[in-house]
Amino acid sequence: MAQLKDFTKEQLKAFEAEAQKKYDAYVSAGISINMARGKPSSEQLDLSDELLYMSREQFSPFSENGTDCRNYGELYGVDECRKLFGDLLGVDKKNVIACGSSSLNLMFDYIAQCCYAGIGGCKPWMLNEKRKFIAVVPGYDRHFAIAEYFGLEMINVPMTSEGPDMDMIEEIIRDPDVKGMFCVPKYSNPDGITYSDETVRRLAAMKPAARDFRVIWDAAYIIHDFYDEGDTLLNIFDEAKKYGNEDNFIAFTSTSKITFAGAGVSAMAASDANFEEISKRLTLQIISYDKINQLKHCRIYKTVEDVKAQMKKHADILRPKFSTVLEILEKELGGLGIAQWNEPKGGYFISLDVTGGSARLVGELCKKAGLTLTGVGATYPYKKDPEDKNIRLAPSCPKIEELKTATEIICLAVKIAACKELLENK
């Protein structure tokens, strides 16, 4: 099929009219589908119901080292849980803290600590007149919201197929006001891109002007592959150590998309120096995290292999959902030159870029047809997508039939918006 931009005015009008007709039919049908958030589906949650219903035979509240997990103690978490997360993240368990149910909370708290207490022997970020943060775009709205809340002025750095534009980053970090960056290095949110070896090495080698520069390494989808051969990500701590830069990175992860969303276990991994600084706060902030939930997880998932087996079950549910969306995108929009998307091999999102600054209009059209998407613009700092092009699709929660309908509506909306834009400029 020819690219839409090469259509004549008449052809465009006919094309638009057909899309509009189909779109109107969906509006009349009164649909209600939500593709806004990266939530697991009920079917996925069912995979972990064993956690809810353990018998006395399956579960004793005493950990391997004899800790009664029903009582206070073990600020850094249950030993076997630290070990499991250490193995998942590729770090020694002594550098791991197993925490509560939310890794977002851990990231927020760490940024907060940087702001009010300061880290690395530097003054609190709050006391710097200017404090800046690198925002890899498109990215995760909740990361940006934290940075905005703490007054970190965000500097957009675009994603490439290899990860963030490293040339830009290497330039930006020469400014001592630039204090760090958030990133989702594997199956990035929303692009589903895994950082290449070169990108990881360049990040590891960074020598930022700010001594208290920190990369929030959000390993949210570290083991969330759709296929036996998933993307591979270099171990950031191993790489950073080669340059003496391990203090630049703090890694975060959770089982929210392994077991229960918001009711699993989170963890962070940090260098010895960062661990010590975090400990100083932690020892005041909490007596101990919920070790019962940690231990229950460890009784079911004893090794990384056990987690991988669970992730295969998730993949069997997620793969067809992603395929459904991707096939319809290709069938309806392929070759038209009005949209681009990735085909992620894992994670929770598909990132759709539309041409001509029409993303917001696409979002509105979808909404009118009863389809809720992630707020258009949300994948950029301050909710401002400068080119108004990016739309995040979250296919995990709706059923396959719903996804078909939803994606057809999206494609129709993209076509209508593109026609409008092209016709205006004809």
Place this chain on the structure above:
Amino acid sequence: MAQLKDFTKEQLKAFEAEAQKKYDAYVSAGISINMARGKPSSEQLDLSDELLYMSREQFSPFSENGTDCRNYGELYGVDECRKLFGDLLGVDKKNVIACGSSSLNLMFDYIAQCCYAGIGGCKPWMLNEKRKFIAVVPGYDRHFAIAEYFGLEMINVPMTSEGPDMDMIEEIIRDPDVKGMFCVPKYSNPDGITYSDETVRRLAAMKPAARDFRVIWDAAYIIHDFYDEGDTLLNIFDEAKKYGNEDNFIAFTSTSKITFAGAGVSAMAASDANFEEISKRLTLQIISYDKINQLKHCRIYKTVEDVKAQMKKHADILRPKFSTVLEILEKELGGLGIAQWNEPKGGYFISLDVTGGSARLVGELCKKAGLTLTGVGATYPYKKDPEDKNIRLAPSCPKIEELKTATEIICLAVKIAACKELLENK
């Protein structure tokens, strides 16, 4: 028995020698007992094992309003859990947020928010050159540690049998640099004193110079009575509303000493305005707390009456422990004029005041005999007990036999220390 201060030098020496002999016998016996922290005993934890082992028949992960608690959502917690905590605290559920496992974490986070973001439309506390906090003494070491961490200069206000010295507080709050106070209004830590109605009313009526003055109302032992007739505490929010002062108070509690310590559910209650401010942070800090644990708690404890029934079982375990300690204190130290203590009707602690600035020596003697107490001085800000008099006893965890030994050692140590001090001044 005559008071020790009226003993002659010779009588004192003989008294000391006898105490020393008994003490030495304990040292030789090689004891190891820990009375440092307010930890529940295994027997108490066993009371809640039902939480660990619920069957499919007992537990569905869907809350009353149909929320799947295995997934994200319900930032303020499961509805029925908010209701239960609301009933416990005497506030409407709309003003309650049911959270994770630690109320200490909630208090820390709130103080942090005051420091970096500011509250009540005022600038962040951190940006005030001076920021002060009232420390009710003796008090909870972890409260003081949080205040110290955030650079809040603490001003000691002594406890009376009615609660903190309100005359002093009413004077201190005229200073706009004074930003608030921590308190444990029922069965205070460590005195076990419940604030009188007059104290609560005066606190409720306070008009501090600082518009962002906040009382951290730590309702840790709100329902933790040893007897059918427990102490009663006025509802702070009801009282404060009479003066339009409900924004001055934030209440915190948890089930750490109802179900599992560090693996229960915590909650906070706040006025509409404070709730809104906390929400602004919370919505960035976390997607949702562990609702599974919340819901499991609510399936077992449907009403305040259910919680009270559980607390009676705790009381049956704790009462004899406290009685054991109190009886030995009375038998060994009563009438000697060298120590004072309260007889709390609930809570987790007995506060022992010794004369003559000898608390530290008592602590050392106990330690040498294998008995670990809360660090002497810890019940005061900066770990500095100006009169070196207060010792916190935590009788909950050791067994009765251990408590007998422990209290005998404490009494011997108090006697020895008192004799030393009196002999020095004879």
